[in-house]
Amino acid sequence: YLMQANEDERQRYNDGKLDPKGRFLIGTMGYGETVEGEAHLFIIEDGEVRILLSDLTLSNGMGWTKDGRTFYHIDTPTKKVKQYDYDLANGTVSNGKTIVEITGNGSPDGMCVDVDEKIWVAEYGGKQICKWDPATGEKLLTIPMPVSNITSCCIGGENKAYLYITTAKEDDEPLSGGLFKVKIR
Known part of the structure; x- marks a missing residue:
């Protein structure tokens, strides 16, 4: 059957991931224009939809620690990565706090968590993807990219040694829209 979490015609779906229990989280963003504070992060479980986070503008990257x-x-427009306590049994969040703030030209887009529980954040408009320590907020590594708009990333490959990076198409950048693979371990 078809399920529609988002009922706001001004919004479209953006980034989505499964939580460690298999619930589907999907965020929204303005369709055609930014609608400040009107986006949501929905959680879908057993055919039921509820709002996990509200008052968002462009719901984007998500990740969880191993546990x-x-x-x-x-x-994205806040240029911040927030951390929450996640109740795995109930699929709820609490105690949100900012752990990373992007200060350069890029805006945080997609993200992932690696095997060492460090976070990788794709920077749309920033020509880079960066590794951060969520415990300290310290930037650990910057990987410069040959395109401007880095959209997301995930860890994979043998021994989870590779970072796979997606990008958005730009007419004047021949490699844009491509998928990149970088050895990180």
């Missing part, structure tokens, strides 16, 4: 007890989320 599933910490959740990371990006609301």
Whole structure:
């Protein structure tokens, strides 16, 4: 059957991921224009939809620690990565706080958590993807990219040694829109 979490015609779906229990989280963003504070992060479980986070503008990157007890989320226009306590049994969040703030030209887009529980944040408009320590907020590594708009990333490959990076198409950048693979371990 078809399920529609978002009922706001001004909004479209953006980034989505499964939590460690298999619930589907999907965020929204303005369709055609930014609608400040009107986006949501929905959680879908057993055919039921509820709002996990509201008052967002462009719901984006998500990730969890190995134990599933910490959740990371990006609301792109804030240029911040927030961390929440995640109740894995109930799929709820609490105690949100900013752990990373992007200060350069880029805006945080998609993200992932690596095997060492460090976070990787794609920077749309920033020509880079960066590794951060969520405990300290310290930037650990910057990977410059040959395109401007880095959209997301995930860890994979043998021994989870590779970072796979997606990008958005730009007419004047021949490699844009491509998928990149970088050895990180």
